[in-house]
Amino acid sequence: MDQASTTQEREWIRLSKQLRDNERIWSGFRQIEVRMIGSPSLPDLIDIITLGIPETFPGIDCVTVACADPEYEMTRLIEAGGAPDSGARSFVAIPRETLDGLFTRPWRPRLGPVDERLHALLFSNHPCASGSVAVTPLVRRGELIGSLNQGSRDPRHFIPGIATDLLEHLAAVAAMCIDNSINHERLKLDGLTDPLTGISNRRFFERRLAEEVERWARRAGPLVCMLVDVDFFKQVNDQYGHQVGDRVLRQIASLLGQDLRGSDVLARYGGEEFVLLLPGTTPVQGAAIAERLRSRIEHSAFVIPEGIDLDVTVSIGMACLQPGVDSYGPDPAVWLFKQVDAALYQAKEAGRNRVIQAVVS
Known part of the structure:
Protein backbone atom coordinates (compact mmCIF):
# COMPACT_ATOMS: atom_id res chain seq x y z
CA MET A 1 0.00 0.00 0.00
CA ASP A 190 -51.87 27.97 45.14
CA GLY A 191 -54.29 25.04 45.08
CA LEU A 192 -54.78 25.31 41.33
CA THR A 193 -53.51 21.87 40.34
CA ASP A 194 -55.43 18.61 40.30
CA PRO A 195 -53.45 16.24 42.55
CA LEU A 196 -54.39 13.10 40.58
CA THR A 197 -53.44 14.15 37.07
CA GLY A 198 -51.00 16.99 37.75
CA ILE A 199 -52.84 19.35 35.37
CA SER A 200 -54.81 22.46 36.32
CA ASN A 201 -58.03 22.12 38.27
CA ARG A 202 -61.48 23.64 37.87
CA ARG A 203 -60.64 26.66 39.98
CA PHE A 204 -57.70 27.53 37.71
CA PHE A 205 -59.81 27.01 34.59
CA GLU A 206 -62.56 29.33 35.83
CA ARG A 207 -59.97 31.99 36.59
CA ARG A 208 -58.42 31.69 33.14
CA LEU A 209 -61.83 31.59 31.45
CA ALA A 210 -62.69 34.96 32.98
CA GLU A 211 -59.33 36.37 31.86
CA GLU A 212 -59.63 35.05 28.31
CA VAL A 213 -63.22 36.23 27.90
CA GLU A 214 -62.14 39.69 29.07
CA ARG A 215 -59.34 39.58 26.49
CA TRP A 216 -61.81 38.38 23.83
CA ALA A 217 -64.08 41.32 24.66
CA ARG A 218 -61.22 43.61 23.65
CA ARG A 219 -61.38 42.02 20.18
CA ALA A 220 -58.37 39.77 20.75
CA GLY A 221 -59.62 36.99 18.44
CA PRO A 222 -61.81 33.89 18.66
CA LEU A 223 -61.90 31.73 21.80
CA VAL A 224 -62.61 27.99 21.63
CA CYS A 225 -63.72 25.94 24.61
CA MET A 226 -64.02 22.14 24.75
CA LEU A 227 -65.51 19.83 27.36
CA VAL A 228 -64.21 16.24 27.23
CA ASP A 229 -66.01 13.36 28.95
CA VAL A 230 -64.62 9.81 29.25
CA ASP A 231 -67.20 7.40 27.84
CA PHE A 232 -68.57 4.73 30.22
CA PHE A 233 -65.97 5.61 32.84
CA LYS A 234 -68.15 4.27 35.66
CA GLN A 235 -67.92 0.81 34.08
CA VAL A 236 -64.11 0.99 34.24
CA ASN A 237 -64.23 1.82 37.95
CA ASP A 238 -66.85 -0.81 38.69
CA GLN A 239 -65.12 -3.60 36.78
CA TYR A 240 -61.44 -2.89 37.45
CA GLY A 241 -61.40 -0.64 40.50
CA HIS A 242 -60.58 2.98 41.17
CA GLN A 243 -56.81 2.51 40.86
CA VAL A 244 -57.23 1.49 37.22
CA GLY A 245 -59.68 4.36 36.75
CA ASP A 246 -57.11 6.78 38.13
CA ARG A 247 -54.48 5.45 35.71
CA VAL A 248 -56.88 5.97 32.81
CA LEU A 249 -57.54 9.57 33.87
CA ARG A 250 -53.83 10.31 34.18
CA GLN A 251 -53.14 8.88 30.73
CA ILE A 252 -55.99 10.83 29.17
CA ALA A 253 -54.71 14.04 30.78
CA SER A 254 -51.31 13.33 29.23
CA LEU A 255 -52.81 12.65 25.80
CA LEU A 256 -54.93 15.81 25.90
CA GLY A 257 -51.92 17.86 26.93
CA GLN A 258 -49.79 16.97 23.93
CA ASP A 259 -49.11 19.77 21.43
CA LEU A 260 -50.76 22.49 23.52
CA ARG A 261 -49.42 26.02 23.16
CA GLY A 262 -48.31 28.09 26.12
CA SER A 263 -51.51 30.15 26.02
CA ASP A 264 -53.80 27.09 25.99
CA VAL A 265 -55.45 25.75 29.13
CA LEU A 266 -56.10 22.11 30.02
CA ALA A 267 -57.84 21.36 33.31
CA ARG A 268 -59.65 18.54 35.03
CA TYR A 269 -63.13 19.94 35.49
CA GLY A 270 -64.31 17.18 37.80
CA GLY A 271 -64.69 13.40 37.86
CA GLU A 272 -64.03 12.12 34.35
CA GLU A 273 -64.47 15.51 32.67
CA PHE A 274 -61.68 17.64 31.24
CA VAL A 275 -61.90 21.12 29.77
CA LEU A 276 -59.71 22.92 27.23
CA LEU A 277 -59.52 26.61 26.44
CA LEU A 278 -57.82 27.60 23.16
CA PRO A 279 -57.40 31.38 22.65
CA GLY A 280 -56.97 32.63 19.10
CA THR A 281 -58.46 29.45 17.64
CA THR A 282 -61.20 29.52 14.99
CA PRO A 283 -64.16 27.10 15.02
CA VAL A 284 -62.67 25.22 12.04
CA GLN A 285 -59.30 24.90 13.76
CA GLY A 286 -60.97 23.94 17.03
CA ALA A 287 -63.04 21.21 15.38
CA ALA A 288 -59.90 19.76 13.78
CA ILE A 289 -58.07 19.80 17.11
CA ALA A 290 -61.01 18.18 18.91
CA GLU A 291 -61.23 15.42 16.33
CA ARG A 292 -57.49 14.82 16.57
CA LEU A 293 -57.73 14.50 20.35
CA ARG A 294 -60.72 12.17 20.12
CA SER A 295 -58.92 9.94 17.62
CA ARG A 296 -55.66 9.99 19.60
CA ILE A 297 -57.42 8.67 22.70
CA GLU A 298 -59.45 6.09 20.77
CA HIS A 299 -56.29 4.61 19.24
CA SER A 300 -54.09 4.74 22.36
CA ALA A 301 -53.30 1.66 24.41
CA PHE A 302 -54.72 1.61 27.93
CA VAL A 303 -53.24 -1.43 29.67
CA ILE A 304 -54.27 -2.43 33.19
CA PRO A 305 -51.90 -4.41 35.48
CA GLU A 306 -53.38 -7.74 34.41
CA GLY A 307 -52.24 -6.99 30.87
CA ILE A 308 -55.73 -6.38 29.54
CA ASP A 309 -56.15 -3.64 26.94
CA LEU A 310 -59.01 -1.26 27.69
CA ASP A 311 -60.95 0.38 24.88
CA VAL A 312 -61.25 3.99 26.04
CA THR A 313 -63.01 6.73 24.10
CA VAL A 314 -64.18 10.26 24.83
CA SER A 315 -67.03 12.51 23.79
CA ILE A 316 -66.25 16.18 23.14
CA GLY A 317 -68.49 19.23 23.10
CA MET A 318 -67.11 22.43 21.58
CA ALA A 319 -68.17 26.05 21.22
CA CYS A 320 -66.51 29.30 20.23
CA LEU A 321 -66.76 33.01 20.95
CA GLN A 322 -66.28 34.90 17.71
CA PRO A 323 -64.69 38.36 17.59
CA GLY A 324 -67.03 41.22 16.86
CA VAL A 325 -70.17 39.34 17.94
CA ASP A 326 -72.33 41.00 20.61
CA SER A 327 -75.16 38.46 20.92
CA TYR A 328 -73.75 36.33 23.73
CA GLY A 329 -75.74 37.99 26.48
CA PRO A 330 -74.53 39.85 29.56
CA ASP A 331 -72.03 37.11 30.54
CA PRO A 332 -70.23 35.59 27.53
CA ALA A 333 -68.32 33.15 29.78
CA VAL A 334 -71.58 31.65 31.06
CA TRP A 335 -72.97 31.53 27.52
CA LEU A 336 -69.84 29.79 26.21
CA PHE A 337 -69.82 27.10 28.86
CA LYS A 338 -73.56 26.43 28.52
CA GLN A 339 -73.04 25.89 24.80
CA VAL A 340 -70.11 23.55 25.42
CA ASP A 341 -72.06 21.56 28.00
CA ALA A 342 -75.07 21.26 25.68
CA ALA A 343 -72.82 20.11 22.81
CA LEU A 344 -71.25 17.46 25.03
CA TYR A 345 -74.71 16.21 26.01
CA GLN A 346 -75.59 15.90 22.32
CA ALA A 347 -72.38 13.95 21.64
CA LYS A 348 -73.24 11.46 24.38
CA GLU A 349 -76.84 11.14 23.25
CA ALA A 350 -75.71 10.56 19.66
CA GLY A 351 -73.69 7.49 20.66
CA ARG A 352 -70.52 8.86 22.28
CA ASN A 353 -66.95 8.79 20.87
CA ARG A 354 -67.62 11.84 18.75
CA VAL A 355 -67.21 15.62 18.57
CA ILE A 356 -70.23 17.92 18.50
CA GLN A 357 -69.79 21.61 17.83
CA ALA A 358 -72.44 23.95 19.18
CA VAL A 359 -74.50 25.50 16.39
CA VAL A 360 -75.31 29.12 17.14
CA SER A 361 -78.30 30.51 15.32
Whole structure:
Protein backbone atom coordinates (compact mmCIF):
# COMPACT_ATOMS: atom_id res chain seq x y z
CA MET A 1 0.00 0.00 0.00
CA ASP A 2 1.50 3.39 -1.02
CA GLN A 3 1.76 6.39 1.30
CA ALA A 4 -1.24 8.18 -0.24
CA SER A 5 -3.48 5.15 0.31
CA THR A 6 -2.24 4.84 3.89
CA THR A 7 -2.99 8.51 4.51
CA GLN A 8 -6.49 8.15 3.03
CA GLU A 9 -7.18 5.11 5.18
CA ARG A 10 -6.08 6.91 8.33
CA GLU A 11 -8.27 9.89 7.44
CA TRP A 12 -11.24 7.60 6.83
CA ILE A 13 -10.68 5.90 10.19
CA ARG A 14 -10.42 9.30 11.88
CA LEU A 15 -13.64 10.56 10.28
CA SER A 16 -15.47 7.34 11.11
CA LYS A 17 -14.43 7.64 14.75
CA GLN A 18 -15.47 11.29 14.81
CA LEU A 19 -18.89 10.42 13.39
CA ARG A 20 -19.36 7.69 16.00
CA ASP A 21 -18.29 10.05 18.76
CA ASN A 22 -20.66 12.76 17.50
CA GLU A 23 -23.56 10.31 17.35
CA ARG A 24 -22.80 9.14 20.89
CA ILE A 25 -22.71 12.74 22.10
CA TRP A 26 -25.99 13.61 20.36
CA SER A 27 -27.62 10.47 21.73
CA GLY A 28 -26.52 11.43 25.23
CA PHE A 29 -27.88 14.96 24.83
CA ARG A 30 -31.21 13.63 23.57
CA GLN A 31 -31.51 11.27 26.55
CA ILE A 32 -30.82 14.09 29.01
CA GLU A 33 -33.34 16.36 27.25
CA VAL A 34 -36.10 13.75 27.33
CA ARG A 35 -35.47 13.11 31.02
CA MET A 36 -35.48 16.84 31.82
CA ILE A 37 -38.70 17.48 29.94
CA GLY A 38 -40.39 14.55 31.69
CA SER A 39 -39.19 15.42 35.20
CA PRO A 40 -42.13 15.59 37.65
CA SER A 41 -40.71 18.21 40.01
CA LEU A 42 -37.97 20.78 40.48
CA PRO A 43 -35.87 18.56 42.81
CA ASP A 44 -36.03 15.72 40.26
CA LEU A 45 -35.07 18.12 37.48
CA ILE A 46 -32.01 19.36 39.38
CA ASP A 47 -31.02 15.74 40.03
CA ILE A 48 -31.34 14.88 36.34
CA ILE A 49 -29.17 17.84 35.33
CA THR A 50 -26.48 17.60 38.00
CA LEU A 51 -26.25 13.82 38.28
CA GLY A 52 -27.33 12.72 34.80
CA ILE A 53 -24.85 14.79 32.78
CA PRO A 54 -21.70 13.41 34.51
CA GLU A 55 -23.13 9.89 34.23
CA THR A 56 -23.71 10.35 30.50
CA PHE A 57 -20.60 12.19 29.33
CA PRO A 58 -17.07 10.99 30.15
CA GLY A 59 -14.77 13.79 31.15
CA ILE A 60 -17.45 15.82 32.93
CA ASP A 61 -16.89 15.17 36.62
CA CYS A 62 -19.45 17.46 38.24
CA VAL A 63 -22.33 19.76 37.36
CA THR A 64 -24.06 22.50 39.32
CA VAL A 65 -27.00 24.80 38.61
CA ALA A 66 -26.88 28.40 39.84
CA CYS A 67 -29.99 30.59 39.79
CA ALA A 68 -31.01 33.97 41.11
CA ASP A 69 -33.32 33.06 43.99
CA PRO A 70 -33.97 36.26 45.97
CA GLU A 71 -36.93 34.84 47.90
CA TYR A 72 -35.26 31.42 48.36
CA GLU A 73 -38.28 29.88 46.64
CA MET A 74 -36.24 27.38 44.64
CA THR A 75 -33.99 26.60 47.59
CA ARG A 76 -36.98 25.66 49.76
CA LEU A 77 -38.52 23.50 47.03
CA ILE A 78 -35.26 21.63 46.42
CA GLU A 79 -34.50 21.12 50.08
CA ALA A 80 -38.04 19.85 50.68
CA GLY A 81 -37.84 17.31 47.86
CA GLY A 82 -34.19 16.30 47.64
CA ALA A 83 -32.36 13.49 49.45
CA PRO A 84 -29.29 14.54 51.47
CA ASP A 85 -26.80 13.23 48.87
CA SER A 86 -28.85 14.10 45.78
CA GLY A 87 -28.48 16.92 43.29
CA ALA A 88 -29.79 19.30 45.95
CA ARG A 89 -26.20 19.87 47.05
CA SER A 90 -25.46 21.02 43.49
CA PHE A 91 -27.93 23.91 43.44
CA VAL A 92 -26.49 27.37 44.12
CA ALA A 93 -28.65 30.35 45.04
CA ILE A 94 -26.67 33.19 43.53
CA PRO A 95 -27.25 36.92 44.10
CA ARG A 96 -28.60 38.76 41.07
CA GLU A 97 -25.68 41.18 40.84
CA THR A 98 -23.18 38.30 41.05
CA LEU A 99 -25.02 36.41 38.30
CA ASP A 100 -25.04 39.49 36.08
CA GLY A 101 -21.30 39.81 36.62
CA LEU A 102 -20.63 36.33 35.23
CA PHE A 103 -21.65 37.21 31.67
CA THR A 104 -21.74 40.12 29.28
CA ARG A 105 -24.22 40.55 26.44
CA PRO A 106 -24.61 38.70 24.18
CA TRP A 107 -24.71 35.94 26.77
CA ARG A 108 -22.31 33.18 25.74
CA PRO A 109 -20.67 30.26 27.58
CA ARG A 110 -17.41 30.78 29.45
CA LEU A 111 -14.86 28.01 28.96
CA GLY A 112 -11.41 27.58 30.41
CA PRO A 113 -9.44 26.92 33.58
CA VAL A 114 -11.20 27.37 36.89
CA ASP A 115 -10.00 30.07 39.27
CA GLU A 116 -10.47 30.18 43.03
CA ARG A 117 -13.29 32.73 42.91
CA LEU A 118 -15.31 30.82 40.31
CA HIS A 119 -14.75 27.53 42.14
CA ALA A 120 -15.87 29.01 45.47
CA LEU A 121 -18.93 30.55 43.84
CA LEU A 122 -20.18 27.68 41.68
CA PHE A 123 -18.42 24.48 42.76
CA SER A 124 -17.85 24.85 46.52
CA ASN A 125 -19.16 21.31 47.19
CA HIS A 126 -17.29 19.77 44.25
CA PRO A 127 -13.48 19.60 44.50
CA CYS A 128 -13.47 17.60 41.23
CA ALA A 129 -13.94 20.84 39.27
CA SER A 130 -10.20 21.35 39.43
CA GLY A 131 -9.10 21.43 35.79
CA SER A 132 -11.47 23.28 33.46
CA VAL A 133 -15.08 24.45 33.50
CA ALA A 134 -17.89 25.48 31.18
CA VAL A 135 -20.27 28.08 32.60
CA THR A 136 -23.29 28.45 30.31
CA PRO A 137 -25.99 31.12 30.78
CA LEU A 138 -29.56 30.03 31.46
CA VAL A 139 -31.84 32.43 29.62
CA ARG A 140 -35.63 32.38 29.70
CA ARG A 141 -37.89 34.87 27.91
CA GLY A 142 -34.90 37.13 27.24
CA GLU A 143 -33.86 37.23 30.91
CA LEU A 144 -30.73 35.76 32.46
CA ILE A 145 -32.02 33.48 35.22
CA GLY A 146 -28.91 31.45 36.10
CA SER A 147 -26.05 29.34 34.82
CA LEU A 148 -25.41 25.68 34.02
CA ASN A 149 -21.92 24.85 35.26
CA GLN A 150 -19.88 21.81 34.23
CA GLY A 151 -16.50 20.96 35.72
CA SER A 152 -13.73 18.56 34.75
CA ARG A 153 -10.49 17.38 36.29
CA ASP A 154 -8.96 17.57 32.81
CA PRO A 155 -7.50 21.06 32.15
CA ARG A 156 -8.11 20.62 28.42
CA HIS A 157 -11.68 19.30 28.49
CA PHE A 158 -13.18 22.80 28.27
CA ILE A 159 -10.92 25.17 26.38
CA PRO A 160 -11.76 28.55 24.82
CA GLY A 161 -12.58 28.40 21.13
CA ILE A 162 -14.32 25.03 20.98
CA ALA A 163 -17.86 24.84 19.59
CA THR A 164 -20.54 25.57 22.19
CA ASP A 165 -23.71 24.84 20.19
CA LEU A 166 -24.61 21.75 22.21
CA LEU A 167 -23.87 23.45 25.52
CA GLU A 168 -26.15 26.37 24.60
CA HIS A 169 -28.89 24.05 23.37
CA LEU A 170 -28.82 22.00 26.57
CA ALA A 171 -28.86 25.18 28.66
CA ALA A 172 -31.89 26.48 26.73
CA VAL A 173 -33.82 23.28 27.44
CA ALA A 174 -32.73 23.34 31.08
CA ALA A 175 -33.87 26.96 31.48
CA MET A 176 -37.27 26.13 29.99
CA CYS A 177 -37.70 23.10 32.26
CA ILE A 178 -36.64 25.03 35.36
CA ASP A 179 -39.13 27.78 34.56
CA ASN A 180 -41.91 25.26 33.91
CA SER A 181 -41.13 23.34 37.11
CA ILE A 182 -41.27 26.49 39.23
CA ASN A 183 -44.59 27.51 37.67
CA HIS A 184 -45.93 24.00 38.27
CA GLU A 185 -44.88 24.10 41.91
CA ARG A 186 -46.51 27.52 42.31
CA LEU A 187 -49.75 26.16 40.93
CA LYS A 188 -49.71 23.34 43.45
CA LEU A 189 -49.01 25.74 46.26
CA ASP A 190 -51.87 27.97 45.14
CA GLY A 191 -54.29 25.04 45.08
CA LEU A 192 -54.78 25.31 41.33
CA THR A 193 -53.51 21.87 40.34
CA ASP A 194 -55.43 18.61 40.30
CA PRO A 195 -53.45 16.24 42.55
CA LEU A 196 -54.39 13.10 40.58
CA THR A 197 -53.44 14.15 37.07
CA GLY A 198 -51.00 16.99 37.75
CA ILE A 199 -52.84 19.35 35.37
CA SER A 200 -54.81 22.46 36.32
CA ASN A 201 -58.03 22.12 38.27
CA ARG A 202 -61.48 23.64 37.87
CA ARG A 203 -60.64 26.66 39.98
CA PHE A 204 -57.70 27.53 37.71
CA PHE A 205 -59.81 27.01 34.59
CA GLU A 206 -62.56 29.33 35.83
CA ARG A 207 -59.97 31.99 36.59
CA ARG A 208 -58.42 31.69 33.14
CA LEU A 209 -61.83 31.59 31.45
CA ALA A 210 -62.69 34.96 32.98
CA GLU A 211 -59.33 36.37 31.86
CA GLU A 212 -59.63 35.05 28.31
CA VAL A 213 -63.22 36.23 27.90
CA GLU A 214 -62.14 39.69 29.07
CA ARG A 215 -59.34 39.58 26.49
CA TRP A 216 -61.81 38.38 23.83
CA ALA A 217 -64.08 41.32 24.66
CA ARG A 218 -61.22 43.61 23.65
CA ARG A 219 -61.38 42.02 20.18
CA ALA A 220 -58.37 39.77 20.75
CA GLY A 221 -59.62 36.99 18.44
CA PRO A 222 -61.81 33.89 18.66
CA LEU A 223 -61.90 31.73 21.80
CA VAL A 224 -62.61 27.99 21.63
CA CYS A 225 -63.72 25.94 24.61
CA MET A 226 -64.02 22.14 24.75
CA LEU A 227 -65.51 19.83 27.36
CA VAL A 228 -64.21 16.24 27.23
CA ASP A 229 -66.01 13.36 28.95
CA VAL A 230 -64.62 9.81 29.25
CA ASP A 231 -67.20 7.40 27.84
CA PHE A 232 -68.57 4.73 30.22
CA PHE A 233 -65.97 5.61 32.84
CA LYS A 234 -68.15 4.27 35.66
CA GLN A 235 -67.92 0.81 34.08
CA VAL A 236 -64.11 0.99 34.24
CA ASN A 237 -64.23 1.82 37.95
CA ASP A 238 -66.85 -0.81 38.69
CA GLN A 239 -65.12 -3.60 36.78
CA TYR A 240 -61.44 -2.89 37.45
CA GLY A 241 -61.40 -0.64 40.50
CA HIS A 242 -60.58 2.98 41.17
CA GLN A 243 -56.81 2.51 40.86
CA VAL A 244 -57.23 1.49 37.22
CA GLY A 245 -59.68 4.36 36.75
CA ASP A 246 -57.11 6.78 38.13
CA ARG A 247 -54.48 5.45 35.71
CA VAL A 248 -56.88 5.97 32.81
CA LEU A 249 -57.54 9.57 33.87
CA ARG A 250 -53.83 10.31 34.18
CA GLN A 251 -53.14 8.88 30.73
CA ILE A 252 -55.99 10.83 29.17
CA ALA A 253 -54.71 14.04 30.78
CA SER A 254 -51.31 13.33 29.23
CA LEU A 255 -52.81 12.65 25.80
CA LEU A 256 -54.93 15.81 25.90
CA GLY A 257 -51.92 17.86 26.93
CA GLN A 258 -49.79 16.97 23.93
CA ASP A 259 -49.11 19.77 21.43
CA LEU A 260 -50.76 22.49 23.52
CA ARG A 261 -49.42 26.02 23.16
CA GLY A 262 -48.31 28.09 26.12
CA SER A 263 -51.51 30.15 26.02
CA ASP A 264 -53.80 27.09 25.99
CA VAL A 265 -55.45 25.75 29.13
CA LEU A 266 -56.10 22.11 30.02
CA ALA A 267 -57.84 21.36 33.31
CA ARG A 268 -59.65 18.54 35.03
CA TYR A 269 -63.13 19.94 35.49
CA GLY A 270 -64.31 17.18 37.80
CA GLY A 271 -64.69 13.40 37.86
CA GLU A 272 -64.03 12.12 34.35
CA GLU A 273 -64.47 15.51 32.67
CA PHE A 274 -61.68 17.64 31.24
CA VAL A 275 -61.90 21.12 29.77
CA LEU A 276 -59.71 22.92 27.23
CA LEU A 277 -59.52 26.61 26.44
CA LEU A 278 -57.82 27.60 23.16
CA PRO A 279 -57.40 31.38 22.65
CA GLY A 280 -56.97 32.63 19.10
CA THR A 281 -58.46 29.45 17.64
CA THR A 282 -61.20 29.52 14.99
CA PRO A 283 -64.16 27.10 15.02
CA VAL A 284 -62.67 25.22 12.04
CA GLN A 285 -59.30 24.90 13.76
CA GLY A 286 -60.97 23.94 17.03
CA ALA A 287 -63.04 21.21 15.38
CA ALA A 288 -59.90 19.76 13.78
CA ILE A 289 -58.07 19.80 17.11
CA ALA A 290 -61.01 18.18 18.91
CA GLU A 291 -61.23 15.42 16.33
CA ARG A 292 -57.49 14.82 16.57
CA LEU A 293 -57.73 14.50 20.35
CA ARG A 294 -60.72 12.17 20.12
CA SER A 295 -58.92 9.94 17.62
CA ARG A 296 -55.66 9.99 19.60
CA ILE A 297 -57.42 8.67 22.70
CA GLU A 298 -59.45 6.09 20.77
CA HIS A 299 -56.29 4.61 19.24
CA SER A 300 -54.09 4.74 22.36
CA ALA A 301 -53.30 1.66 24.41
CA PHE A 302 -54.72 1.61 27.93
CA VAL A 303 -53.24 -1.43 29.67
CA ILE A 304 -54.27 -2.43 33.19
CA PRO A 305 -51.90 -4.41 35.48
CA GLU A 306 -53.38 -7.74 34.41
CA GLY A 307 -52.24 -6.99 30.87
CA ILE A 308 -55.73 -6.38 29.54
CA ASP A 309 -56.15 -3.64 26.94
CA LEU A 310 -59.01 -1.26 27.69
CA ASP A 311 -60.95 0.38 24.88
CA VAL A 312 -61.25 3.99 26.04
CA THR A 313 -63.01 6.73 24.10
CA VAL A 314 -64.18 10.26 24.83
CA SER A 315 -67.03 12.51 23.79
CA ILE A 316 -66.25 16.18 23.14
CA GLY A 317 -68.49 19.23 23.10
CA MET A 318 -67.11 22.43 21.58
CA ALA A 319 -68.17 26.05 21.22
CA CYS A 320 -66.51 29.30 20.23
CA LEU A 321 -66.76 33.01 20.95
CA GLN A 322 -66.28 34.90 17.71
CA PRO A 323 -64.69 38.36 17.59
CA GLY A 324 -67.03 41.22 16.86
CA VAL A 325 -70.17 39.34 17.94
CA ASP A 326 -72.33 41.00 20.61
CA SER A 327 -75.16 38.46 20.92
CA TYR A 328 -73.75 36.33 23.73
CA GLY A 329 -75.74 37.99 26.48
CA PRO A 330 -74.53 39.85 29.56
CA ASP A 331 -72.03 37.11 30.54
CA PRO A 332 -70.23 35.59 27.53
CA ALA A 333 -68.32 33.15 29.78
CA VAL A 334 -71.58 31.65 31.06
CA TRP A 335 -72.97 31.53 27.52
CA LEU A 336 -69.84 29.79 26.21
CA PHE A 337 -69.82 27.10 28.86
CA LYS A 338 -73.56 26.43 28.52
CA GLN A 339 -73.04 25.89 24.80
CA VAL A 340 -70.11 23.55 25.42
CA ASP A 341 -72.06 21.56 28.00
CA ALA A 342 -75.07 21.26 25.68
CA ALA A 343 -72.82 20.11 22.81
CA LEU A 344 -71.25 17.46 25.03
CA TYR A 345 -74.71 16.21 26.01
CA GLN A 346 -75.59 15.90 22.32
CA ALA A 347 -72.38 13.95 21.64
CA LYS A 348 -73.24 11.46 24.38
CA GLU A 349 -76.84 11.14 23.25
CA ALA A 350 -75.71 10.56 19.66
CA GLY A 351 -73.69 7.49 20.66
CA ARG A 352 -70.52 8.86 22.28
CA ASN A 353 -66.95 8.79 20.87
CA ARG A 354 -67.62 11.84 18.75
CA VAL A 355 -67.21 15.62 18.57
CA ILE A 356 -70.23 17.92 18.50
CA GLN A 357 -69.79 21.61 17.83
CA ALA A 358 -72.44 23.95 19.18
CA VAL A 359 -74.50 25.50 16.39
CA VAL A 360 -75.31 29.12 17.14
CA SER A 361 -78.30 30.51 15.32
